[in-house]
Amino acid sequence: MNLQSVLVIVISYLLGSISFSILIAKWVKGIDIRNHGSGNAGATNTLRVLGKGPAAAVFLLDVAKGIAAVWLGYWLSGGNGWIEAACGLAAITGHNWPVWFRFKGGKGIATTIGVMASLAFLPSLIAGIAAIAAIAVTRYVSLGSLIFAGLAPVMMLVFGVEASIFWTSVLLGVYAFIRHRSNIMKLVQGKENKLGAKKGVPHDR
Numbered sequence: 464m465n466l467q468s469v470l471v472i473v474i475s476y477l478l479g480s481i482s483f484s485i486l487i488a489k490w491v492k493g494i495d496i497r498n499h500g501s502g503n504a505g506a507t508n509t510l511r512v513l514g515k516g517p518a519a520a521v522f523l524l525d526v527a528k529g530i531a532a533v534w535l536g537y538w539l540s541g542g543n544g545w546i547e548a549a550c551g552l553a554a555i556t557g558h559n560w561p562v563w564f565r566f567k568g569g570k571g572i573a574t575t576i577g578v579m580a581s582l583a584f585l586p587s588l589i590a591g592i593a594a595i596a597a598i599a600v601t602r603y604v605s606l607g608s609l610i611f612a613g614l615a616p617v618m619m620l621v622f623g624v625e626a627s628i629f630w631t632s633v634l635l636g637v638y639a640f641i642r643h644r645s646n647i648m649k650l651v652q653g654k655e656n657k658l659g660a661k662k663g664v665p666h667d668r
Contacts, residue, residue, distance in 0.1 A: 533550055575611075
């Protein structure tokens, strides 16, 4: 790995560290969203605290930074799949542990969607449809997020993607399950809050 590759991975991390949930909450209401709702800097907590418009903006911007990181890796590495994957992983790491915001960020699902869709669109789309269906039926965003994270590597195998993409999907799946461990416990205990619930702490991405 040369210096340029290292540099683009670092840039991807810094890009991922731009927490749009925190920035938009400060702009809209002058608050630190990490002190409200679930305390997570992500789209679902933004929905609970600020409403649909800001939440949609956060989701789309978080997805966009995942896409941007992968394409940045593509452009500056000459199409090296491992560098593209590393840039995507770096962006998600930045989202979860942002250097600009004392390393307290979100759970990375929206950015993961952007990364995986850029690396392998069709397998990611199928995993995404399954996740959306699960959310629509159960109203558990956490369950949908975990389904996407768990199903994506399976779809990568089915479609026979490159090794760099498959192993990235596996690693991102592990990332997601680790970041959602408290939500998993709530799901098992029947205490997880549903999308649109009036009370309690929502799952967030």
